[in-house]
Amino acid sequence: MSIPAAIEALTSLLGQRLSLSKSDLALHGRSESYFPETLPDAVAYPETTQEVSELVKICAAQDCPVIGWGAGTSLEGHGLAVRGGVVVDFTRMDKVLGIRPEDQDVTVQPGITREALNTELRATGLFFPVDPGANATIGGMAATRASGTTAVRYGTMRDNVLGLEAVLADGTIINTGTRARKSAAGYDLTALLVGSEGTLALITALTLRLHGQPEAVSSGVCAFDRIEDAVSAVQETIQMGIPMARIEFVDAATAVAFNAYADATLPECPHLMIEFQGSEAGVAEQSERFGEIVADHGGKGFAWSTKEEDRRKLWAMRHNGYYAILASRPGCKAVVTDICVPISRLAEAVEATIADIDASPIPGPILGHVGDGNFHAILMVDPDSPDELAEAKRLSHVMVERALDLGGTATGEHGVGMGKLDYMPREHGAAWQVMGALKSAMDPKNILNPGKMVPQGN
Amino acid sequence: MSIPAAIEALTSLLGQRLSLSKSDLALHGRSESYFPETLPDAVAYPETTQEVSELVKICAAQDCPVIGWGAGTSLEGHGLAVRGGVVVDFTRMDKVLGIRPEDQDVTVQPGITREALNTELRATGLFFPVDPGANATIGGMAATRASGTTAVRYGTMRDNVLGLEAVLADGTIINTGTRARKSAAGYDLTALLVGSEGTLALITALTLRLHGQPEAVSSGVCAFDRIEDAVSAVQETIQMGIPMARIEFVDAATAVAFNAYADATLPECPHLMIEFQGSEAGVAEQSERFGEIVADHGGKGFAWSTKEEDRRKLWAMRHNGYYAILASRPGCKAVVTDICVPISRLAEAVEATIADIDASPIPGPILGHVGDGNFHAILMVDPDSPDELAEAKRLSHVMVERALDLGGTATGEHGVGMGKLDYMPREHGAAWQVMGALKSAMDPKNILNPGKMVPQGN
Numbered sequence: 001m002s003i004p005a006a007i008e009a010l011t012s013l014l015g016q017r018l019s020l021s022k023s024d025l026a027l028h029g030r031s032e033s034y035f036p037e038t039l040p041d042a043v044a045y046p047e048t049t050q051e052v053s054e055l056v057k058i059c060a061a062q063d064c065p066v067i068g069w070g071a072g073t074s075l076e077g078h079g080l081a082v083r084g085g086v087v088v089d090f091t092r093m094d095k096v097l098g099i100r101p102e103d104q105d106v107t108v109q110p111g112i113t114r115e116a117l118n119t120e121l122r123a124t125g126l127f128f129p130v131d132p133g134a135n136a137t138i139g140g141m142a143a144t145r146a147s148g149t150t151a152v153r154y155g156t157m158r159d160n161v162l163g164l165e166a167v168l169a170d171g172t173i174i175n176t177g178t179r180a181r182k183s184a185a186g187y188d189l190t191a192l193l194v195g196s197e198g199t200l201a202l203i204t205a206l207t208l209r210l211h212g213q214p215e216a217v218s219s220g221v222c223a224f225d226r227i228e229d230a231v232s233a234v235q236e237t238i239q240m241g242i243p244m245a246r247i248e249f250v251d252a253a254t255a256v257a258f259n260a261y262a263d264a265t266l267p268e269c270p271h272l273m274i275e276f277q278g279s280e281a282g283v284a285e286q287s288e289r290f291g292e293i294v295a296d297h298g299g300k301g302f303a304w305s306t307k308e309e310d311r312r313k314l315w316a317m318r319h320n321g322y323y324a325i326l327a328s329r330p331g332c333k334a335v336v337t338d339i340c341v342p343i344s345r346l347a348e349a350v351e352a353t354i355a356d357i358d359a360s361p362i363p364g365p366i367l368g369h370v371g372d373g374n375f376h377a378i379l380m381v382d383p384d385s386p387d388e389l390a391e392a393k394r395l396s397h398v399m400v401e402r403a404l405d406l407g408g409t410a411t412g413e414h415g416v417g418m419g420k421l422d423y424m425p426r427e428h429g430a431a432w433q434v435m436g437a438l439k440s441a442m443d444p445k446n447i448l449n450p451g452k453m454v455p456q457g458n
Numbered sequence: 459m460s461i462p463a464a465i466e467a468l469t470s471l472l473g474q475r476l477s478l479s480k481s482d483l484a485l486h487g488r489s490e491s492y493f494p495e496t497l498p499d500a501v502a503y504p505e506t507t508q509e510v511s512e513l514v515k516i517c518a519a520q521d522c523p524v525i526g527w528g529a530g531t532s533l534e535g536h537g538l539a540v541r542g543g544v545v546v547d548f549t550r551m552d553k554v555l556g557i558r559p560e561d562q563d564v565t566v567q568p569g570i571t572r573e574a575l576n577t578e579l580r581a582t583g584l585f586f587p588v589d590p591g592a593n594a595t596i597g598g599m600a601a602t603r604a605s606g607t608t609a610v611r612y613g614t615m616r617d618n619v620l621g622l623e624a625v626l627a628d629g630t631i632i633n634t635g636t637r638a639r640k641s642a643a644g645y646d647l648t649a650l651l652v653g654s655e656g657t658l659a660l661i662t663a664l665t666l667r668l669h670g671q672p673e674a675v676s677s678g679v680c681a682f683d684r685i686e687d688a689v690s691a692v693q694e695t696i697q698m699g700i701p702m703a704r705i706e707f708v709d710a711a712t713a714v715a716f717n718a719y720a721d722a723t724l725p726e727c728p729h730l731m732i733e734f735q736g737s738e739a740g741v742a743e744q745s746e747r748f749g750e751i752v753a754d755h756g757g758k759g760f761a762w763s764t765k766e767e768d769r770r771k772l773w774a775m776r777h778n779g780y781y782a783i784l785a786s787r788p789g790c791k792a793v794v795t796d797i798c799v800p801i802s803r804l805a806e807a808v809e810a811t812i813a814d815i816d817a818s819p820i821p822g823p824i825l826g827h828v829g830d831g832n833f834h835a836i837l838m839v840d841p842d843s844p845d846e847l848a849e850a851k852r853l854s855h856v857m858v859e860r861a862l863d864l865g866g867t868a869t870g871e872h873g874v875g876m877g878k879l880d881y882m883p884r885e886h887g888a889a890w891q892v893m894g895a896l897k898s899a900m901d902p903k904n905i906l907n908p909g910k911m912v913p914q915g916n
Contacts, residue, residue, distance in 0.1 A: 102693060102802040125697075145642040156640050158649070159617065174889040180798035181830045182614050183867035184603040184653055185874055185885055186911065187893045191616070191649030195642055212699040235560060239583075241670040241736070278699070281743055340638040344560040372639045409641035416643055427643055431632040434900065435645045441899035442892065453644060 006064035007042050013054055017045040028087040033075045034333040040081035047092045049204040057171035059447055067449045068198035070140025075336045076417025078197050082451040090139050096120050104210045110139020110203050126210040129154035133319045139203050144415035145195030152371030153245040161194050165205035169443035198449040200442045214277035218287045219311040222294050222302035224270045231347040233297040234370050242286050244371055246275040248318055253365035261324030262317040325365045325378040332380040335392040339403035340374035340412030353377055353399055362392050374412030416453055461542055464522035465500050471512055475503040486545040491533045492791040498539035505550045507662040515629035517905055525907045526656035528598025533794045534875025536655050540909040548597050554578050562668045568597020568661050584668040587612035591777045597661050602873035603653030610829030611703040619652050623663035627901035655873055656907040658900045672735035676745045677769040680752050680760035682728045689805040691755040692828050700744050702829055704733040706776055711823035719782030720775040783823045783836040790838040793850040797861035798832035798870030811835055811857055820850050832870030874911055
């Protein structure tokens with residue numbers, strides 16, 4: 001039993017679609033953040049669920065690791081083949097299998113990206129709302145329980161996946177969930193697989209909940225002198241039940257990066273970016289009420305607009321935030337934090353984070369999904385400086401420990417991967433052993449993305 | 459190893475709070491629907507999580523079944539001790555452990571009922587929205603993944619439980635989830651336990667998502683000649699993105715039962731009952747637009763009101779629906795169906811169900827949560843007539859098979875219990891074996907609510 005034997009059998013199965021080329025291995029051995037290159041032994045490009053099943057059977061027989069791969073936009077090294085093996089690239093499984101507008105759902109293959117999906121949906125009047133910024137694949141977004149700017153209104157992947165088709169560690173193909181909007185029939189295997197990061201099964205199809213394109217959308221931006229004022233304005237908006245579709249926070253350092261990268265002219269201070277969706281009258285009312293709340297909390301310069309051009313510019317700036325920040329230190333790599341805390345603790349978490357970063361030589365602009373209590377510090381390091389990387393990891397460690405102290409989580413949306421594995425024992429306590437037991441039950445040979453998620457050893 | 463030995467040890471642990479009285483056993487051996495009395499060997503009344511842990515350790519050592527019990531309002535026999543053992547009644551664990559209004563969350567013990575919780579919350583301006591009708595316990599609602607009239611707006615228990623404390627089959631106490639609004643840290647054990655019907659762990663505390671009490675609420679009712687018109691009015695309302703807080707369907711037979719039980723004067727035809735929640739201007743706009751849609755689909759008599767008195771009367775009538783229907787055939791027991799189908803198939807599912815019932819001697823009024831595609835037929839049988847029970851079960855079987863043919867589920871919200879266990883293989887296929895593997899991993903001695911949920915045998 002060996003990886004070379006698996007590769008030989010996979011070559012028979014997939015022919016040219018099993019790649020051993022150096023460039024392919026390199027492309028699937030890299031990460032969008034600071035993790036070192038970690039090459040797999042081969043990259044497979046299956047085209048059908050049946051092929052994925054056959055592939056997994058071969059790998060199971062040979063004890064060969066199998067690691068799923070979407071768009072490669074993970075920031076935590078989810079797809080790195082840390083024990084070698086075969087990376088399964090789902091790029092060729094990118095079809096829409098069925099759109100049912102009257103049920104507001106769609107079934108897709110895992111390799112379709114969220115932008116491609118929304119392009120396909122355009123004519124139906126529906127859209128898929130989960131929006132992590134990067135043009136990730138839907139399969140990758142499900143595997144990592146992604147969310148992003150719209151989670152405050154539409155929820156995360158947890159809330160928007162109705163059902164899955166998946167291949168188990170022995171090659172069995174299962175279906176979870178139904179096309180009904182809800183069910184009380186048995187264990188929620190859909191929710192168990194969403195966020196399991198390819199360690200329990202490989203997702204080969206997804207049925208997603210869609211939403212009607214809103215009749216009207218309003219958006220706006222406003223500036224604050226103090227972070228705590230921005231956060232308390234958001235808290236009050238939530239408490240008033242005003243339904244925000246997006247509510248994003250950026251700190252002064254991020255505003256500076258936006259100005260340079262997106263040709264913006266934001267004052268160099270903290271900002272909130274807001275969007276409302278609904279009827280024309282609804283978004284007008286909500287925007288006005290939000291404006292009043294902002295003014296009460298010392299916010300400045302709030303103006304709202306329902307023009308698509310204004311909105312597109314605002315959110316393009318936000319979506320390119322990660323790259324705008326990276327561009328502010330050419331050649332850098334990022335250690336990205338992703339803590340999420342109860343809203344009541346958000347202002348203190350952000351302020352303490354900024355104080356930590358100010359006291360450190362590492363630059364780290366902050367931006368986040370303030371309606372969820374989730375924010376990121378983009379800690380920029382010289383990739384050739386072990387000292388800087390160590391300092392960034394120290395900062396990240398302080399932030400995660402603080403989040404856990406505050407009743408929060410090490411990762412709101414980026415997932416565990418390699419970057420947050422060390423925090424699983426503290427965050428979950430005895431429940432981490434349960435995760436290990438579930439992993440052993442579903443993948444007894446530990447071939448699915450080994451080295452991740454659960455207690456290692458034996 | 460034996461149940462008597464467990465009872466002896468539990469008596470040492472709990473004293474008077476381990477009951478062997480006949481009336482107590484009978485009270486915990488009955489069901490609200492048609493299942494025959496099934497007595498446990500004892501009823502335990504723990505007061506702390508630590509006691510639950512000790513209790514489970516004793517039962518594990520003696521291979522004694524342990525079955526959780528809330529308010530006993532299950533319609534599917536979830537709490538019946540089909541293999542004997544100890545029923546754990548959580549009545550004495552009914553405290554609110556912490557309300558955090560600024561985070562819109564609350565931590566409670568499992569034995570608190572939803573009405574008691576909302577009474578406790580009243581002064582905070584917040585409420586817990588999940589509303590299955592019956593005054594169930596929160597623990598029971600989580601264990602069965604309950605939902606009800608408000609799921610179309612607020613989701614089910616799946617969507618409103620942020621985290622759990624639970625006792626595993628070996629007595630280990632775990633915590634799942636955090637107080638953050640979202641997390642991507644590891645397997646979603648919260649979602650795995652919600653809906654697991656006490657077969658994987660006993661829930662000993664829950665952190666719940668709360669919502670702001672709406673500024674304004676409007677409600678109304680309207681009549682239709684044809685079911686398909688009522689359903690298509692709902693479909694169009696969903697497609698327009700008009701946010702309904704409740705949208706309930708009742709058929710003509712249910713309207714008749716309401717008239718008799720609730721002193722109402724509904725025309726004897728299908729009806730929709732609607733509620734909107736939001737700002738004064740918002741609910742007015744939504745009610746008006748709904749009224750236009752209803753009129754376009756031939757609906758009659760729609761009038762909306764924001765008066766609390768009108769609303770209270772309407773929803774009291776709906777909430778008492780089950781009892782109103784039972785009262786229409788004195789002395790009867792009910793076989794309750796709970797299918798949920800894609801909305802596009804709802805009208806045909808309801809119409810075919812009514813045709814089946816009309817062709818049968820068994821009366822079966824229908825009502826349901828039409829925004830979710832979920833509806834119930836209350837099949838009323840003479841408890842002393844095996845023929846009637848057999849006929850009701852035949853009808854129920856036809857309905858479930860139809861739901862599965864239409865891409866739906868055997869149970870939208872009532873759960874599996876004893877009543878839907880036989881449908882698990884067809885609904886889940888190979889995934890049912892995965893549920894069995896998870897059960898074996900978490901409860902290897904099969905002491906937690908045995909005889910339910912997963913493949914039986916060995």
